[in-house]
Amino acid sequence: MSRRPIITATALAAATALALSACGRDDDAGSGDGNAAPSADLTDGPATGTIEVWAMGTEGELLGDFLADFEDANPDVTVEVTPVPWEGAHDRIATAIAAGETPDVSLIGTTWMGEFAATGGLEATPTDVFAEDDFFPGPWASTVVDGTSYGVPWYVETRALFYRTDLADAAGLEPPASWDDLKAFAQGLQQAGAQQGIYLQPGQGGSWQTFMPFAWQNGATLTDGDAYTLDSPEMTEALEYYMSYFSEGLSQDTVLQPGALEQLFADGSIGAFVSGPWHIGLVRDAGAADAFDVVPLPGKDEAPGTSFVGGGNLAVFTDSDNKDGAWKLIEYLTESAVQQSWYETATGLPSRPDAWEDGPLTEDPLVAVFGEQLEQTEAPPAVPTWEQVATVIDGNVEAAVRGTIPAADAVADMQSQASSIGTGLQ
Amino acid sequence: MTTHTPLPAAADDDVRPDATEQGQDGGTRRSSSRWLYVVLGVGLLAMALPFVWMVLSSVKPEAEVRSIPPTWLPETYTLENYRELFDRLRFPTYFLNSAIVAVVVTAGNLVFGSMLGYALAKLDFRGKRVVFALVLGTLMVPGMVTFVPLFVLVSNMGLTNTFPGLILPYLVGPLGVFLMRQYFLGLPDELIQAARVDGAGELRIFWSVMLPLTGPALATLGILTFLSSWNNFLWPLVVAQTEDMYTLPVALALYSVGQNATQYGLLLAGAVVVVVPVIVLFLAVQRYFVQGIAMTGIK
Amino acid sequence: MTTATTAPASRPTPAGGSPGGRRRTLLQRRQTRTAWLLALPFLLLFAAFTAGPVFASLLMSFTDMRSTDVRTPFAVDLAAFDNYMALFQDALFRKVAVNTAIFVLVGVPLTMVLALAAAVGLNNITRLRAFFRLGYYLPVVTSIVAVSVVWRFLLQPDTGPVNQLLGAVGIGGPDWLGDPALALPSLIVMAAWRNLGTLMVIFLAGLQTVPRELLEAAEVDGAGRWQRFRHVTLPLLRPTLLFGAVITGIGYLQFFEEPFVMTNGGPLNATRSVSFYIYDQFSFGNYGYAAAASYVLFLAIVVLTAIQFRVLRPKA
Numbered sequence A: 001m002s003r004r005p006i007i008t009a010t011a012l013a014a015a016t017a018l019a020l021s022a023c024g025r026d027d028d029a030g031s032g033d034g035n036a037a038p039s040a041d042l043t044d045g046p047a048t049g050t051i052e053v054w055a056m057g058t059e060g061e062l063l064g065d066f067l068a069d070f071e072d073a074n075p076d077v078t079v080e081v082t083p084v085p086w087e088g089a090h091d092r093i094a095t096a097i098a099a100g101e102t103p104d105v106s107l108i109g110t111t112w113m114g115e116f117a118a119t120g121g122l123e124a125t126p127t128d129v130f131a132e133d134d135f136f137p138g139p140w141a142s143t144v145v146d147g148t149s150y151g152v153p154w155y156v157e158t159r160a161l162f163y164r165t166d167l168a169d170a171a172g173l174e175p176p177a178s179w180d181d182l183k184a185f186a187q188g189l190q191q192a193g194a195q196q197g198i199y200l201q202p203g204q205g206g207s208w209q210t211f212m213p214f215a216w217q218n219g220a221t222l223t224d225g226d227a228y229t230l231d232s233p234e235m236t237e238a239l240e241y242y243m244s245y246f247s248e249g250l251s252q253d254t255v256l257q258p259g260a261l262e263q264l265f266a267d268g269s270i271g272a273f274v275s276g277p278w279h280i281g282l283v284r285d286a287g288a289a290d291a292f293d294v295v296p297l298p299g300k301d302e303a304p305g306t307s308f309v310g311g312g313n314l315a316v317f318t319d320s321d322n323k324d325g326a327w328k329l330i331e332y333l334t335e336s337a338v339q340q341s342w343y344e345t346a347t348g349l350p351s352r353p354d355a356w357e358d359g360p361l362t363e364d365p366l367v368a369v370f371g372e373q374l375e376q377t378e379a380p381p382a383v384p385t386w387e388q389v390a391t392v393i394d395g396n397v398e399a400a401v402r403g404t405i406p407a408a409d410a411v412a413d414m415q416s417q418a419s420s421i422g423t424g425l426q
Numbered sequence B: 001m002t003t004h005t006p007l008p009a010a011a012d013d014d015v016r017p018d019a020t021e022q023g024q025d026g027g028t029r030r031s032s033s034r035w036l037y038v039v040l041g042v043g044l045l046a047m048a049l050p051f052v053w054m055v056l057s058s059v060k061p062e063a064e065v066r067s068i069p070p071t072w073l074p075e076t077y078t079l080e081n082y083r084e085l086f087d088r089l090r091f092p093t094y095f096l097n098s099a100i101v102a103v104v105v106t107a108g109n110l111v112f113g114s115m116l117g118y119a120l121a122k123l124d125f126r127g128k129r130v131v132f133a134l135v136l137g138t139l140m141v142p143g144m145v146t147f148v149p150l151f152v153l154v155s156n157m158g159l160t161n162t163f164p165g166l167i168l169p170y171l172v173g174p175l176g177v178f179l180m181r182q183y184f185l186g187l188p189d190e191l192i193q194a195a196r197v198d199g200a201g202e203l204r205i206f207w208s209v210m211l212p213l214t215g216p217a218l219a220t221l222g223i224l225t226f227l228s229s230w231n232n233f234l235w236p237l238v239v240a241q242t243e244d245m246y247t248l249p250v251a252l253a254l255y256s257v258g259q260n261a262t263q264y265g266l267l268l269a270g271a272v273v274v275v276v277p278v279i280v281l282f283l284a285v286q287r288y289f290v291q292g293i294a295m296t297g298i299k
Numbered sequence C: 001m002t003t004a005t006t007a008p009a010s011r012p013t014p015a016g017g018s019p020g021g022r023r024r025t026l027l028q029r030r031q032t033r034t035a036w037l038l039a040l041p042f043l044l045l046f047a048a049f050t051a052g053p054v055f056a057s058l059l060m061s062f063t064d065m066r067s068t069d070v071r072t073p074f075a076v077d078l079a080a081f082d083n084y085m086a087l088f089q090d091a092l093f094r095k096v097a098v099n100t101a102i103f104v105l106v107g108v109p110l111t112m113v114l115a116l117a118a119a120v121g122l123n124n125i126t127r128l129r130a131f132f133r134l135g136y137y138l139p140v141v142t143s144i145v146a147v148s149v150v151w152r153f154l155l156q157p158d159t160g161p162v163n164q165l166l167g168a169v170g171i172g173g174p175d176w177l178g179d180p181a182l183a184l185p186s187l188i189v190m191a192a193w194r195n196l197g198t199l200m201v202i203f204l205a206g207l208q209t210v211p212r213e214l215l216e217a218a219e220v221d222g223a224g225r226w227q228r229f230r231h232v233t234l235p236l237l238r239p240t241l242l243f244g245a246v247i248t249g250i251g252y253l254q255f256f257e258e259p260f261v262m263t264n265g266g267p268l269n270a271t272r273s274v275s276f277y278i279y280d281q282f283s284f285g286n287y288g289y290a291a292a293a294s295y296v297l298f299l300a301i302v303v304l305t306a307i308q309f310r311v312l313r314p315k316a
Helices: A007-015 A057-066 A068-073 A089-099 A110-118 A137-141 A165-171 A179-191 A208-217 A233-247 A260-266 A278-288 A323-333 A336-346 A365-374 A386-401 A407-421 B016-021 B026-057 B080-088 B091-122 B128-140 B143-156 B163-170 B174-185 B190-197 B202-231 B234-239 B248-256 B264-289 C021-060 C082-089 C091-123 C129-141 C144-155 C161-168 C183-207 C212-220 C225-236 C238-253 C257-262 C274-284 C287-311
Strands: A049-056 A077-084 A105-109 A152-158 A160-164 A272-275 A292-295 A307-316
Touching (some): A049 A057, A049 A323, A057 A077, A068 A323, A089 A110, A089 B143, A089 B234, A105 A110, A110 A386, A137 A152, A137 A307, A152 A323, A152 A365, A160 A165, A160 A179, A160 A278, A160 A365, A165 A179, A179 A233, A208 A233, A208 A386, A233 A386, A233 A407, A260 A278, A272 A278, A278 A292, A292 A365, A307 A323, A386 A407, A386 C274, B026 C144, B091 B128, B091 B163, B091 B174, B091 B202, B091 B248, B091 C021, B128 B174, B128 C287, B143 B163, B143 C274, B163 B234, B174 C183, B190 B202, B202 B264, B202 C021, B234 B248, C082 C091, C082 C287, C091 C129, C091 C183, C091 C238, C091 C274, C091 C287, C144 C161, C212 C225, C225 C238, C238 C287, C257 C274, C274 C287
Parallel strands (some): A049 A077
Antiparallel strands (some): A105 A307, A152 A307
C-alpha cells in the first residue's frame, strides 16, 4: 500500500468549511498514541466549578439526585448531569470528541474504551488517586489501552448460569462444576422436560459474549497485547465443544426474538442459559418465581469458570475545563460506601471487591453469585478494532453452529480476518 | 382572471364517484364497487394489524407484552406504562421542542421546496440542469456518510444545542423540491401563458396562480416531512446536548432501551404517544390528497 | 391533450414563450431572474450544510481515516483507491451488494404495483375514504418495534398464522426468517408492506392531475376500465410514477431497518444489505472505508435513477 501524508488533501479540506479549528495534531499531551504519563496534579481541596456529566439511561436519570451528598461536601461545585439514551450513545460521544464539544465526565461502555482512548479524547487516569488493586481485575483491564488506564470502572456486570431448579431436581442433578458436568446437566434438564437443555446464542450480534467464556476457560486468548491470537488449538477445541451442544440437539440454532428467552425459561421450555444480573428480574417477571437458581460458570476441569465482564467506566475528556473537579467526582463515585448506596439506588453492581464484603450486596443470594463470578472474569481487549473483530467471531460462530464450516476453518477465518483488521493501536 | 383550462369544471371529490355510478352500466359498477370494498377491506386488515397490536399492548403489563405468542386483547389492562412515561419525562418540554422543529422544518420544505420545484418545472433558465442535478445528487448521498462532518460543521458554527442547529440542515430537503417539481410538471402550461397575457409577474404567477393548485402535493409533502422530522432520532441526539433541548424521540429512548435489556411496554406507550400528532395531522390533511385541482383558485 | 407531461427539465423552449424574438428574450430574462430567486433558499442552505460535508466525506473515502483520528483529521494517510479496491475484494461486500440488488429489483416493482393498486382503489370508493386512507398509511407510522414483533409472530415457523394457514391447505410452511434462502424474500414483502402507504399517498395526489374529462371522453369512445387506465391514466401519471420509482429506488438501495430489527442481517448474512454493511463499518470506526462504500452506493443510486428517468421519460 503506497502511503504518503496528505498535504494536498489538507490544503483542499482546509479550503472548505470543514475546517476543524478545534482539532490539531498535538494540542494535548494525551492525544494521539496513548502512553501519556498519568496526570497527578489533582489539588487537595474540595471540587469546585461546574462539572458536566453524561450518563446513560437510568444511570443518567438517577445520578443527578444521587450526587446531593457530593454537592454538600463540595459547596462550590455544581454538577450538571445529562441523561443520554443508550441507543446512539456511542455516536454521540464519538461526534462530541470529533467536534471537541465534550462534557467533563462521561459514562463509557467498557467495549468502547479502546476506540475513544485512541482518539486522544480521554485523559489518562491519575493512578496515584485510583489504585488498580482496589478494583476487580477484569473491569480494570477494560480501562487499560496500550498500557495506560483511561478511566475507572464504575459498575460492572458479568454472566453466570441460570437454570431451572425443578428440572434439575427431577433429573437428580447438582449444579455443574466442569464442562462434562455442564453437558450432562443440559442432557438431564432436557430429559426432565425442557425442549432445549441449555440456550446458547447460535451466532449473530453479541454471541461472542456467550462463546468466549468457553474459550477463556480453555486457556484461549484474544490478543497477546500487540496482535490478535484467535487461531489456537484451545479456541478450536472450545468451539467444537460449543458446537456439540447444537449437533447433539441440546441447543437450537434459531436466534430467539427479544423477550423470548425469559418466557421460554419461565415455562420450562429452556432448561438453562448464560446471562447477566438483569435477567434475575426479567425471569421473575416472566413467572419463573422461585423455580430457578443462578450459579457461577463451571470451568473446564472442576476449576471456577471464567466469564465475560462488561459494564460502565467513568472517564474524563481531554477537552474538559474542569479535570480536577471531574476526577474528584469519580473518586467519590468509586468509594466503597458510595458504590453500595448506588447499588441500592440504581442496582449497578460495584466495581470494587470491598463493596461486596458487607452491606446490601450480601443480602440477595442471587446477586452475591455474580460477586463470586466477578473474581473470575475476562474483559475483551481494549483496542479500537475490538467491536469489528467481535462481529467476525459472531459470524464464524454462527456458520460453525449451523454446520456450514468445521471448527478449525472457522477459527482460521477468524484469525485471518482479525489479522488484516489489526488491533488499530499502531 | 379567466382561463380555458382542459380541467374539469367541477371535480368535487365527493360527487365524482356518484357521478360515474350514474353511468350506463351502473349495475355492474355497483357490484364491482362491492368487490372493491372487500379487497380493500382485507388489505386494510393486513395493514393495520401491527398498529392495533401496538396500541393494545401499550396498556398491557411488561410481562404480557413480552409473552409468546403475543396476546391481542390485554389480559390485564393497565395504564402503568403511560403513568411511568409521564412521571419520568418532562413531556411538555420535549413535546414543544419536537413541535417547533417539525413545524418549522415542514413549513420550510413546503415553501422553499415548491419555490425551486416550480422554477425547475416551469421556468426556463440557464443552469437549470445543474441545479436539478444538485437536488437529485443531494437526495442520493447516503445520509450516514456526511453525518460526522456535518456535526463538526454545525458545532464550529456554534449551533449545537440550539434550534437553528436542529432545524437548518433540514429546512429545505431535496425530496420536497423533487416532489413539487414532478407535480408542477403535471399542471398545464396554458395557465401560465394566460396569466402572462394578463400581465401578471412571474413571482405572482407562481404564488397566486400555480401554487394554489398544488394542494395534494403540498399535503403529501407536508405529511412526509413532518413525519420524518418528528421521528428523527440521531441528529437531535447529538445536537441537543442538554436535556432541555431534547426532542420527543430522544427523550423516549432514554429509559426504555437499556444497556442490556429493553422495556417494551414503555417503548410501545412512547410510540403511541409519538404517533398521535402524526395521525391527527394525517386526518386533517388527508382530504387534500384528493382535492380536485379545478376547485382551487381558478375562477 | 394537455401539455401536462411534455415539459421536462431539458425541454429547450420556454414553457410559455411566445414566438416574438424581443419579447422572448425579455421573458427569458425575467424567467431566469425569477428562477434564481426561487432557487436561492435551497442553494444557500446547500452551500452551508451539504456541500462541505459531502466534499469532506468524499475526501475521507480516499484516506485511511478511522474514528480514532477524529481529533486530528488531517494526520491521516492518503489511501488513493485502496478503500475502493478493498471493498470489491471483500467477499462480504459482494454478498451484500447482491442482496441489495435483489431487494431493489424485486422490491421496487412490487411496492409500486401494490401502491398504485391501492391508490386507484381508494380513489374509486365513496364511503369511509378517510378511514381507508389512514388504514393503509398506518404501517408508515407504526413503531418499528411493534412492526417487528407482529411480523416475527406472523412468520413463526410452528405457531405463526402464515404457516398455520399454509398448513390448512396442506402445505408445510418453512422457517421464513431462519432459512437463508427465504429470509430475504420475506423481508422484501415486509418492506413493500411498510412503504406502500407513502407511495399510495403520492400516487393519490398524482391521480388528481388526471382530468376527468379525458376519462369520460375515452369512456364515450368505448374504452373499457383497463384500457382507460392503461392509455389515459398511466401516461398522465408518468411524472408521479417517476418520482415514486426514484424515491423508492433510493430508499431500497439503502434498505436497513428491516434486517436490522428482524434478522440482524442473518441468517449467514442472507439479509445483510449494503447500508447495513456501511453502518457496521462506521460503527467499527473505519470512516475512510465506510465513506468509500457509501460513494459506491451513491454511484449505484445514480445509475438506477438514470435508468428510471430514461424508462419513465415523458413521451410526446
